[in-house]
Amino acid sequence: MPPFTTRPEIKGTFGAVTSTHWLASSVGMAILEKGGNAFDAAVAVGFVLQIVEPHLNGPGGEVPIIAMRHDDDAPRVICGQGVTPRAATPEAFAALGLKMVPGTGLLPAVVPGAFDAWMLLLRDYGTLSLEEVLTPAIGYAEQGFPLLSRAVSSIVPVIDFFKQQWPSSAEQWLVDGQAPKADKLFRSPRIAATYRRILSEAQMAGPDREAQIERAREVFYKGFVAEAVDRFYREPLMDSTGKRHAGLLTGDDMARWSATLEPTVSYRYHGMEVHKAGLWTQGPVFLQQLALLKETDFQAIGPESPEFVHCVAEAAKLAFADREAWYGDGEREREGEGGVSIEMLLSDEYNRARRQLIGEHASGEIRPGFEGESRISSILALAGSEPTIGPGGGEPTFAPLPSVEGDTVHLDIVDRFGNMVSATPSGGWLQSSPSVPELGFSISTRAQMTWLTPGLASTLMPGRRPRTTLTPTLVTRSGKPYLALGSPGGDQQDQWSLTTFLRIVHYGFDLQRAIDAPQFQIRHFPASFHPRESAVGRLMIEGRFSKDTLEALRAKGHDVTVMDDWALGRVCAVARCDDMVHGAASARHMQGYAVGR
Template identity: 50%
Template sequence: PGGHAPEPGTLFANRALADFWDRLVDEAKGAGVDREAQIEAARTAFYEGFVAEAIDDFLRDAEVLDASGQRHKGVLTGQDMADWRATYERPISVDHAGWTVWKCGGWTQGPVLLQALQMLRGDDLAGMDPVGPEFVHLVTEALKLAFADREAYLGEPNAMDLPLETLLSTAYGAARRSQIGETASLEFRPGAIPGYEAWAEAFRARVAEPAPADSGIGIGEPTMAHLTEKPGDTCHIDVIDQWGNSVSATPSGGWLKSSPVVPGLGVPLNSRAQMFWLDEGLPTSLAPGRRPRTTLTPSMAQGPDGTQLAFGTPGGDQQDQWQLIFLLRLIHHGMNLQEAIDGPLFHTGHLQASFYPRGARPGHLMIEPNFPEATLAELASKGHRLEVAAPWSIGRLTAARKRPDGILQAAATPRLMQAYAAGR
């Protein structure tokens, strides 16, 4: 207020944001009493009305400090917004040990989790100690291969013919599984898919380049802020209503250090376009009308007895890693929701990061210290470059499920005291 930070103990009100919501609701009500008509009126006001106009006016002249450390103009216009509408899309899925697991399509990293399940479908996971070195090594190596395929082959399916059918096939999963050895791989190995050799080669060339220096300005994924000095966060929510309808959603996109607040609206713009590459001819190439390949990746599953499960987490490139561990514990180790979430977690940085400066850490494995010492020692002997995290610091998982007998259950991570499970 007045160009100064509020004094301690004083009230702060984002009046522009309050006015924005009031006006949006008023315009929706103007469409009458039909709920669907009101929703459509709100969408029109957002994408063609006063919201789009405010954004268009602001970005005509605004120059905003970004991750380069310099100020640049934006490229979004009101016409861009008017020409776009959200659509309904069928999820993608695989079957694993009697469960069906659904994810969003190739413009997200959702196929990573499904690919890992396909690679591991023939392994005796139930016979492995869930905190033992064999389990951690196998899951980590499968994720490395799946993330290499993410970088090579995933992107906007409305613009490019993605090889999703191949990536999620049992034959391809078995072929990729055969590439997992007894020691930690330090290579970046996208799978060989006929007709897509150029995409794979482009990824290999890209990941071989050293990442730019970290400018410290508005970079990184906000949910991983607990590992850095940069504040911020993403959200995830799983809800089941009294009729059994389930929602799994991971909203995110703008955070204040790199996202300008639009005057008159009180909200920041999305900054997910940083996921694009400027190289042409790739599924992640920047082009009009395309969606950036996002890290946001909510999940749903159904068990062989009809149990319905919604689950997910914030966490950038770690989202499908933590979700995979949770799901495997649930399916193969007979844990309940809270046990599967509370168990010690790990993730690898052996991938090209989705966020600037887009670096990669070959062989990296971050792991919580409540794994047995023998597990940590064995993983190190296999060549994993361990980074032992602070206790109870990895993962943001939440989950909700409906059992066939109608019982609703939910669980949330105790880590960092950020997540909650509630019922009524």
């Protein structure tokens, strides 16, 4: 009798689509049925997720994408992480009396990067027209979609705030001055109108597919979209400091930026090559954890044993400490000034020494390598020191939502040809910044992930990408796309995904069983989101672990917090092996779904 899972692992030969919302997954499969490839489907899914999960991502957000054609030599990263404005300097924030970048409002805005990233994927990897991939999202925005109860729960605490401080958001997200009803049809006509106008102006470029895509990019970043953002961001509005501030983002900032194609960073593990985005994301944390765990005898310990949890958690502490000290956009440029490269962080020599720091008892220290302690001492003192006023900061998790992370979306797709793509869209949350009235959507507040402290890898610098938590994963085997996976969840993304990956590789779990298995996470570092609190030693773990395991972890010195049985993680995954495609999605939050045939 096979072990129980919440749903079957999807298997077939034609294609598999998985995402954090069932409507988006269904649209992706429809695109494959229409003759599109995995990349066409990813673009359509990405735009639909903006509409149906507006509290988790939006048209003004960002996305890192890892894409690989079946005959490519290697996957590539499409960077849809916009940069900080040219006026965003530590001095500018200091002049406002701030020690940290706010979590909400206009000040933490960066260039919205998702639109250009999707356009680059469609142009270079896709086959369908702009109209074909945008039509499903426009349809849901115009005709309505059942609004998730969690989206409503995100709106309820900020009804009065929207009315008093962000009237454009009140107009966009309230219905007759009240929160919309959960599971009832909700429409976003202004977003639909924005995308219809972009499509209309793009089609003026003529019938050529690529010409239309290029025109759409220009309309968004140099046309009416950028002009509307520029006008709106000049007027001071309330943010999480409790004061009104104008924005720093301008139309010129948008015009100067475009999405880029980049190589992945990768690590060889048990006959596979695991690919992530670079040090401008937290993605290499996944690789560092693998490097630390490389010599672990997983067959000697069970997948839900205290030894498994302890070993993985302690490796995560070391990897995330390095993230705080050494990860950031442009960090490679600083190597001659005491910076550290990804090659150094993944080297056998370094990890052989770091591995010795994992003992039988839980560590209560934050220990970066390469003498990084002095580099992060200032931010450890600053983390969590500034109060949040107003609707909350960082990722939109505030009462009455449960106090768990997970405020992003994710998608993975594989088609019958073996093309594979993984993407983690986020930002532009409806409650993180005021809706731009003419457009109907909010702009990313990702600059809150930078520090105003000088000399750090993630110090705020104009025109730089904030170090994002967004981190899709693509794995190759024998040079071919094999597995794609990822999850929402901020700092937890590369913890939940790693645990899922280890259970697939070392215990032979299928995708759904690995995703359904009980999860855990640490909070042993300054959070990436305002107010950037840390909980040194904290181990959050689902209640489905046995009492013996929980007691053994406490005996090892972990500060164990038992969560609800299905509280942690929203992992999605697809694979191609055994001449079949496979797909799975987490049942947590009761909205993610995999489809395929």
